[in-house]
Amino acid sequence: MDEETEDPEAPAAPALCANCGTSADGGTPPATWLCSVENGRRRYFCEACARTHIRAVEGRLDSDLW
Template sequence: MDQKTHQPAQMSAETIVCARCGAVADGVPPTWICSVENGARRYFCDDCGRTNIRAIEGRLDSDWW
């Protein structure tokens, strides 16, 4: 929240938000997971990635793991 205008803060092009929990990072952290779903790029933080790794791997063909 912008304290001057009391409006939601504007995020820069370098701000990445976790699609699951809403965690915010400046830039793209190298340990976050990136997924393209329905043509849209989505990022998932370390905690959400670790928590859901079985579901993520379950969607991959065995050639990928």
């Protein structure tokens, strides 16, 4: 299969906002963060960036176009 899967044995990388670089406390993104799958990769966006770009998010535009 061509699907990428996450290795359960690999240490979790800290969650960073793909737009502004803010890091999540504790390494996992809080429920208020946005998760987007673009080109087969998960990208996380902090609450502030998600709110700023909510119209683009609802329009399902890739974050590269924001």
